Amino acid sequence: MTLLENILHTVEDVSVIPTAISLNKYTRLDLSVNNPALKTATLTNAAEFEAFIESKLAENDAKVAYGGYNEERNLYKRSTIFNKEAIDERNMHIGLDLWIKAGTSILCAVDGIVHSFQDNTGLGDYGPTIIMKHELNKEIFYTLYGHLSRASLAGLTVGATYKKGQQLGTLGDATVNGDYAPHLHFQIISDIQKYSGDYPGVCSKKELAYYLENCPDPNILLKLNA
Numbered sequence: 754m755t756l757l758e759n760i761l762h763t764v765e766d767v768s769v770i771p772t773a774i775s776l777n778k779y780t781r782l783d784l785s786v787n788n789p790a791l792k793t794a795t796l797t798n799a800a801e802f803e804a805f806i807e808s809k810l811a812e813n814d815a816k817v818a819y820g821g822y823n824e825e826r827n828l829y830k831r832s833t834i835f836n837k838e839a840i841d842e843r844n845m846h847i848g849l850d851l852w853i854k855a856g857t858s859i860l861c862a863v864d865g866i867v868h869s870f871q872d873n874t875g876l877g878d879y880g881p882t883i884i885m886k887h888e889l890n891k892e893i894f895y896t897l898y899g900h901l902s903r904a905s906l907a908g909l910t911v912g913a914t915y916k917k918g919q920q921l922g923t924l925g926d927a928t929v930n931g932d933y934a935p936h937l938h939f940q941i942i943s944d945i946q947k948y949s950g951d952y953p954g955v956c957s958k959k960e961l962a963y964y965l966e967n968c969p970d971p972n973i974l975l976k977l978n979a
């Protein structure tokens with residue numbers, strides 16, 4: 754484990770969605786190229802994808818489906834932003850997704866200040882996005898919240914402080930979130946470089962080692978294990 758991972762591991766009771774949803778209502782969702790259900794399902798648009806998520810939730814008597822860190826996915830093939838160069842396809846997902854209804858409150862993971870925010874428009878992109886800056890045990894890191902509602906960005910100011918568990922915004926729907934079924938993309942970033950309001954959530958296999966180190970598994974913080 755890296756120093757940052759060790760620090761994240763020690764933080765308890767972290768949630769980025771309302772804690773009224775108990776952990777036994779979470780179910781793990783496999784969206785990888787290895788999931789046979791995805792080979793037969795037609796998931797060409799957000800409505801079909803949402804129906805697929807809803808069926809998974811119903812099957813498991815769950816309210817939240819989650820997963821996707823270090824997951825190889827086919828679902829980015831529809832958008833050119835991920836595949837500008839065919840030889841270097843960006844298909845490795847390096848955040849953690851929480852699939853839940855649009856409008857759900859999104860909470861700040863740990864105490865922090867607003868680093869940056871932006872509406873990343875475009876098919877397959879994040880839509881409204883907030884990046885928070887945190888310091889724990891003198892270690893600085895960032896958390897990214899993607900696929901939010903536009904209202905989440907209204908009135909937000911860089912440098913504003915938020916407490917752990919405080920509401921940052923709400924989850925967006927397919928009309929603003931890059932045309933996905935509603936979900937939060939939650940990612941931890943160690944070195945944010947020059948990025949502002951945006952940061953890659955998907956990378957190529959060639960870049961994977963760098964991104965896995967720079968973006969540790971968000972579940973070290975969230976500790977979901979359904």
Ligand SMILES: [Zn+2]
Nearest residue numbers: 848849850938
């Ligand atoms: Zn994601």
